[in-house]
Amino acid sequence: MTAAYDEVYKCVHCGFCLPTCPTYLATGVEGMSPRGRLYLIRAVLEGRARPTKDLLEYLDACVYCLRCETACPSGVKYGAVYEQFFKEHRKELQSITYSRYLPLFNALNTGPGLALARVGGSLVKELGALVAGRDVRMYVGKEFKAKGERVGRVALFVAPDCVAWRYKGKMVEAAIRVLTWNGYDVVVPRFRCCGAPYRHSGQFEKSEELAKYNKAVVGQLGRIDYVVVANSGGCQAELMRYFDNVVDVFQLLAKNGVRERLGPVKLRLALQHSCHLMNVAKAHTHIVALLSKVPELKVVPLPSADVCCGGGALYPMRHRDIANKILEVKRREVFEIKPDGILVESPACLQQLSKLGVPVYTPIEILDLSYKNANNLKYLDLEIG
Ligand code: SF4
Ligand code: SF4
Structure with missing residues (x-):
């Protein structure tokens, strides 16, 4: 045994x-x-x-x-x-529900599949917010220079051919701006999927192949202080299996203190934690602590903020009834709080909670907004190294 x-x-x-x-x-x-x-x-x-x-x-x-x-x-x-x-028991377990979705999921994690997902009616409906943003490819393969006193050099994890990342351009740009403002040179290499969805669906060889590929990518970058993930607990937890220097952007900022100036963000947001960001990466407390410094921002945790929203690992497709029951609890809590929006810490939570019809934000977007609202000179400029 x-x-x-x-x-x-x-x-x-x-x-x-x-x-x-x-x-x-x-x-x-x-x-x-x-x-x-x-x-x-x-x-x-x-x-x-x-x-x-x-x-x-x-x-x-x-x-x-x-x-x-x-x-x-x-x-x-x-x-x-x-x-x-x-x-x-992978074969038996896969045949229960994954068999129906694996071909679709695997196709989605390719360039052509992702392009099709944007136009495929029912597919877009099911994947909703995951395929509804700005393309990240304009940032990939570039290095952005630190502003002010340089603190270090980091690799930002972005996987352009992964459904979780391809359309997260807004989040990625926010992360680049925040990190360069805080003194980091930011390299955005061409990573591939972290491997988590493949491992969770029993495709262990595939997840190992992706880990090997991503390690080789970092090996070619020269000196890197950290691999940084911008609010994706699932990816971070998986990357932590094969890199020993992976941090969420808020964990990194907590190390040196966040640079001034933060401007007001007049929003009252209901908070839902990301499971892996909280249970594995332990980055959630840094997010709450840092956002508490943003003037006029009010963050109210959902009563069940530390219980999963049911959005991970294709779950809403594989187990729609249970996922919907879990979501109903969140809906009732959001209705009680009546926030301006919901703060989520992972793409899977973003996809799931977007179904509630309330604006959904990520912590990095809120921090970026705060810097923008402070009218910091040159904050919006990005210098490519
Ligand atoms: S918390 Fe759950 S898993 Fe842990 S010992 Fe109790 S019943 Fe078992
Ligand atoms: S769904 Fe339940 S059993 Fe499964 S990991 Fe979460 S808390 Fe544990």
Whole structure:
């Protein structure tokens, strides 16, 4: 038995993880909880149950948010158990729901697929905000020079042929402006997808191939202090598997203190955390702390801000009913708060919460807006090195 499965036996069935699990909260079913899923895996390992389609459906319905890990007093590494089990049963698990979406998803993570997604009616409807922004390719392959006293040189993670990044031009430009203003030379190399969606869907060889490619990209850049991700918890968590110097842009700014001047942003925003940014990268506190310095900005966490929104890993396509139930909770909370918009920390959350019909912002866009509103001389100028 592999070391990952030792984790199963650490579970003492206390149930502390239950109120943190979006699929349990949405269904009330024990098999849809971390404790229930661990129990099912254990039953299969001990030969008391067979991995039938019915059993595997409970496991397949996990969003893989990993919030349960942070709540567990026994320190059960749920993700490691699930990943090992998924590796061993990948064919059966994929055939449950991924088989319907993998060809589509894999096609989407190519240049031609992404171009088609912009015009494909039903596809665009389902992918919504993910394919509805400015193209990032105009920034790729360039280096932008630091302003003022130089602090370091960073590589900004942008994957132009990945559905999560291709149309995030606004976010990427905001990150370049904020980073150069804070003294960093910013290289935007041609990365490929971080590999997370492939690993989460059992395409482990593909995720390893992407990791190898991205490591080679960084290897060719010369001295780089950090690989920086602009608010994408899922990508950051995956990159942390194979780079040891990955940070969210807000984590980086927290190291040296953010440069003046910040201008007012007159918005009241409801906050939803990104699961991987919070549970793995631990960058969420830096975002909240830094945005608290922005004059006139009010950030109000949703009561369930630390519970997944159900937007990750093609989940709204694979498990529409559960994803919609999870989203209904967010809808009620947003309705109560009546904010000017919602603040999200990842492209998947952006896609999911855009369905609520309220403007959605990312932290980097708000920080950029604050700098713009301060009328800082030369803030908007970008010098290509
Ligand atoms: S990873 Fe998230 S969805 Fe899966 S069992 Fe844990 S809390 Fe529930
Ligand atoms: S919190 Fe940990 S020990 Fe308790 S039931 Fe959940 S997985 Fe098991």
